Amino acid sequence: MSLPETTSRNRATAAAARLAASVPAVVGVLGGGRMGAGIAHAFLLAGARVHVVERDADAAAAARDRVETALARSAERGLQIPDAGTLTTGVDAEAFAEAGLVIEAVPEDRDLKLDALARIEGAVRNGAVVASNTSSLSIDALAASLVRPDRFLGLHFFNPVPASALVEVVVGDRTAPRVVDVANRWVEAIGKTAVVVRDAPGFASSRLGVALGLEAIRMLEESVASAHDIDTAMELGYRHPMGPLRTTDIVGLDVRLGIAEELERAFGARFTPPALLRELVAQGHLGRKTGRGFYEWSER
Incomplete structure (x- = not known):
């Protein structure tokens, strides 16, 4: 390996270590389809332990395959870091008990998302942030079903997540300012740019x-x-x-x-x-x- 290559990789590793310190140690993703797998991939590269929960064992296995395929492609492009996080997949939302952030990434259906958020809120600790990856549904309407709407906001990732540079941080009427601040830092820590928008149909x-x-x-x-x-x-x-x-x-x-x-x-x-x-x-x-x-x- 040449000296420039070694220096470049060392710099990349150091940058990755700095980013890893800025993301939650444990991140949960409910829904392991294309979007959920991409979100899991982003936080794994930043060093988090990621739990992906799906509806059944077959779907959980498929989610693992999607994430591992994305990680392999990252490695081929030289993007994977030595201290990448660990991935677990399963069907039990209790895996979210230690998570600092849990994101629902189920299909864009109001009832599915309400059910997903209820499962998440029933499993997470008090200090956890809960987010929806919705691209169009009202954050305030989703928050109305939650016991703790102050810790809830939208984190709208874009498809395909690994190649996208943007995350929309969608702020509801009852979202606490500290939650917005920490969400912006997490988005930056996974190497993406946050734009903050208020809850409005279709966001920006x-x-x-x-x-x-x-x-x-x-x-x-x-x-x-x-x-x-x-x-x-x-x-x-x-x-x-x-x-x-x-x-x-x-x-x-x-x-x-x-x-x-x-x-x-x-x-x-x-x-x-x-x-x-x-x-x-x-x-x-x-x-x-x-x-x-x-x-x-x-x-x-």
Whole structure:
């Protein structure tokens, strides 16, 4: 190994050690799908012990596989640190008893999230912070079911989590200021940037991102241009790193549809989902995770 490589790795290890001191020693994630696995991966790289809880043994095993695959890819890119944390997976929320932070990452369904948050609150200690990874549901509405809404907020991660640099910190009316402060530090400690927004429909990112995505789908419906050309116009003309239709494929057409429906209820017809989006979701073409959306995906 050359001296520059050694120095670079030593610096990376030292930086990682500083970050590890800033995250909770134990982090819980309820839901080990694509988002939950990505969140677990981020905190593992920062040195936390991470417990991922799923609905049954098969789902827990699948969650472990997702996280371990992400860790292996990090190692291939030279990103994994020597002092990475430890991962456990299971089905019992009691694993969250020692956690300083627990994040629910179940699908974007109000009832599922309410049930998840009730399970978390029944298991965590008094000093723990509880967070939702919701991309559109009201933090205040979710908090209304909690015994301790003061320790609750939104931590909206972006898909794919390992490649994303942003986390939206969503502050409810009853979220304690200290919880916001510590959440911002944790986001920084896992190498991402926090933007703080108040609880409002779609927050900042989903509201703007969905508005752009829906208009792109309408343009595709109207044969204004191909999906590729619509995306290229935004990538080259406005320097977006990825066009709105490809982004929708990665996020998931079903996820985008759910957010659009939520925003339609809040803001009216300007967020009405296009017929093409509904048709593709009904056909099971949900984007990269199913192999087809607005694009064909050879790798899922």
